[in-house]
Amino acid sequence: MPELPEVESVRRGLSAWLTGATITRAQVLDARILGTTSARNVPAERVVSFERALEGVRIVSVERRGKYMWMPLAGDGLRGDSVAGGSETAEVDEWALAMHLGMSGQARIHEAEDQLHPHTRAVFDVAGPAGVGQLRFVDQRIFGHLGVERLVPGVAGVGATGTAGERRLVAESASGAGLDPFEGGFSVPVVARAFARKNVAMKTALLDQRVVSGVGNIYADEALFEAGVHPAARASRLRISRIERVLEAARDVMARALEVGGTSFDALYVNVNGESGYFERSLQVYGREGQPCVRCSTPITRVVLGGRSTHVCVRCQKPQRLR
DNA sequence: AGAATAACCTGTCTGC
DNA sequence: TGCAGACAGGTTATTC
Numbered sequence: 001m002p003e004l005p006e007v008e009s010v011r012r013g014l015s016a017w018l019t020g021a022t023i024t025r026a027q028v029l030d031a032r033i034l035g036t037t038s039a040r041n042v043p044a045e046r047v048v049s050f051e052r053a054l055e056g057v058r059i060v061s062v063e064r065r066g067k068y069m070w071m072p073l074a075g076d077g078l079r080g081d082s083v084a085g086g087s088e089t090a091e092v093d094e095w096a097l098a099m100h101l102g103m104s105g106q107a108r109i110h111e112a113e114d115q116l117h118p119h120t121r122a123v124f125d126v127a128g129p130a131g132v133g134q135l136r137f138v139d140q141r142i143f144g145h146l147g148v149e150r151l152v153p154g155v156a157g158v159g160a161t162g163t164a165g166e167r168r169l170v171a172e173s174a175s176g177a178g179l180d181p182f183e184g185g186f187s188v189p190v191v192a193r194a195f196a197r198k199n200v201a202m203k204t205a206l207l208d209q210r211v212v213s214g215v216g217n218i219y220a221d222e223a224l225f226e227a228g229v230h231p232a233a234r235a236s237r238l239r240i241s242r243i244e245r246v247l248e249a250a251r252d253v254m255a256r257a258l259e260v261g262g263t264s265f266d267a268l269y270v271n272v273n274g275e276s277g278y279f280e281r282s283l284q285v286y287g288r289e290g291q292p293c294v295r296c297s298t299p300i301t302r303v304v305l306g307g308r309s310t311h312v313c314v315r316c317q318k319p320q321r322l323r
Numbered sequence: 324a325g326a327a328t329a330a331c332c333t334g335t336c337t338g339c
Numbered sequence: 340t341g342c343a344g345a346c347a348g349g350t351t352a353t354t355c
Contacts, residue, residue, distance in 0.1 A: 209350085
């Protein structure tokens with residue numbers, strides 16, 4: 001559900017509230033939120049070590065790359081949870097609380113006495129410059145994830161600036177993600193050349209978080225429409241300038257979405273205060289199957305590509321624009 | 324290498 | 340009213 005603009009809206013809300021705050025208590029209500037897609041069975045001791053690792057720790061900042069979010073930690077007595085192998089102690093500033101919203105995750109700021117939403121999976125009592133309250137992780141489908149993770153150097157891949165030694169530190173689960181279009185070192189021409197080496201559909205390339213992170217199903221469709229490129233067009237067959245246009249469109253459409261708080265179809269995507277974003281009304285193709293194209297009035301078509309719903313105007317997005 | 328599929332979950336909506 | 344089936348903004352593993 002949440003893509004880069006939605007995650008960034010959440011990050012900003014969390015940053016304003018949590019920077020410099022201390023976690024006084026951590027409670028996991030559903031252990032599955034600590035698991036991963038492939039490892040759902042979370043032993044009880046991992047829940048305990050996760051909770052203990054966070055108690056008394058200070059949140060230094062709230063960071064994001066693509067859809068991955070994490071909070072670097074500082075404080076005495078932090079111990080890694082079993083993600084990193086258990087009881088070893090480590091330098092405090094090597095750790096972060098990682099958070100991925102998945103399809104239905106929400107990070108919400110509440111007062112302790114507020115009623116608990118039924119899908120609340122974890123609760124963190126916090127006290128800091130902005131006051132005392134609770135950070136609650138609510139996630140209907142439990143595709144989201146929480147973890148205490150090491151900070152490690154991010155990808156050295158396309159678009160990264162500087163040498164390997166200067167790579168930005170990211171939470172371990174985000175270490176495979178490419179730079180997102182809003183990061184300083186992101187380079188459209190460099191990423192476009194990486195796309196051109198891939199013999200895959202343009203939409204598939206956009207959704208591959210290892211190359212460029214942050215683009216999800218909605219903004220992929222929107223960017224391809226804006227650039228006039230068919231989602232199934234092979235990246236390797238397109239002119240570099242066309243690929244660059246898609247990447248610029250992705251950055252532009254996500255920037256515009258961010259300005260209005262992201263895209264919400266329902267109460268599943270909300271910011272830290274439970275408020276919806278307004279970009280749904282600006283969508284040109286996503287979710288508009290059968291409705292007239294905003295440019296040429298041809299009905300929008302829905303096809304399945306890479307297992308994902310894909311919306312296209314077959315007149316504005318011709319498949320054959322080859323090198 | 325890349326494509327397709329399933330899996331992880333819960334909920335909503337549609338059609339019969 | 341009930342029920343089956345499709346579908347949902349993401350990620351990962353497996354199989355062909």
